Amino acid sequence: SSSVHHDHTLAALTESGLPLDAPVFTTARALQVRDVLSEALRDFHLDERETEWSAMAFTLWLAPQKSNVWHNGEGRRITFDMVAERLMRNHKRDGVCLGTHRVYSLMLLLRLNEQYGGDLITAETQTQIMDYLKTCRDMIIASQSPDGSWPANWTDGAEAEAKADPKEKGYKRVIATGHHLEWLSIAPQELHPPREQILKAADWLINNVNETPQSVIDQNYTFYSHVG
Numbered sequence: 356s357s358s359v360h361h362d363h364t365l366a367a368l369t370e371s372g373l374p375l376d377a378p379v380f381t382t383a384r385a386l387q388v389r390d391v392l393s394e395a396l397r398d399f400h401l402d403e404r405e406t407e408w409s410a411m412a413f414t415l416w417l418a419p420q421k422s423n424v425w426h427n428g429e430g431r432r433i434t435f436d437m438v439a440e441r442l443m444r445n446h447k448r449d450g451v452c453l454g455t456h457r458v459y460s461l462m463l464l465l466r467l468n469e470q471y472g473g474d475l476i477t478a479e480t481q482t483q484i485m486d487y488l489k490t491c492r493d494m495i496i497a498s499q500s501p502d503g504s505w506p507a508n509w510t511d512g513a514e515a516e517a518k519a520d521p522k523e524k525g526y527k528r529v530i531a532t533g534h535h536l537e538w539l540s541i542a543p544q545e546l547h548p549p550r551e552q553i554l555k556a557a558d559w560l561i562n563n564v565n566e567t568p569q570s571v572i573d574q575n576y577t578f579y580s581h582v583g
Contacts, residue, residue: 395409396425405451410442419471439461454510468473485579498515529560530581533583
């Protein structure tokens with residue numbers, strides 16, 4: 356009945372392949388996933404604190420339908436260009452999971468736009484997203500720790516080690532490293548760091564899970580689920 360992140364449940368179910376006609380039962384009536392999607396589209400506001408999950412779910416559903424515009428419940432016209440601009444507006448360190456979900460949502464939008472004909476966003480927005488992601492790529496190239504992990508302050512680039520929080524919780528590196536590997540897994544080659552850096556990050560993540568006591572993983576399971 357609730358989610359920590361707005362539209363998180365919808366995005367997760369969408370990515371897992373749940374169809375629009377799957378049943379949804381409430382205490383009042385039986386509905387379908389399409390009703391949840393319609394309500395989410397009506398509820399959406401560009402000035403929300405989090406738009407990452409909404410952007411993800413809407414792109415996955417609307418891209419195959421070649422739909423790039425809708426109106427929310429207040430009658431405001433929303434486009435994917437506007438959604439992309441909202442995702443790129445704030446500092447890269449802001450947003451869900453150290454700013455990494457924003458990167459993934461933008462990469463997903465770019466990929467699905469390419470897959471379904473290129474009409475979801477304008478050429479100008481495509482260029483802006485690519486420039487944004489290239490900056491992210493350069494930041495993770497410069498900020499990667501010698502052990503292969505990425506720190507919570509990856510947006511500090513080459514100054515990440517010098518500006519690191521000495522009290523940083525270990526799970527934050529799990530979050531940052533897992534999520535950067537996630538968006539890189541669907542990114543084109545030109546957005547990749549050198550291959551050895553990607554492999555080093557993957558090795559660190561696997562070794563961390565293998566070497567961390569199960570009791571610690573259990574206590575931090577929400578964060579360790581990002582390894583998947």
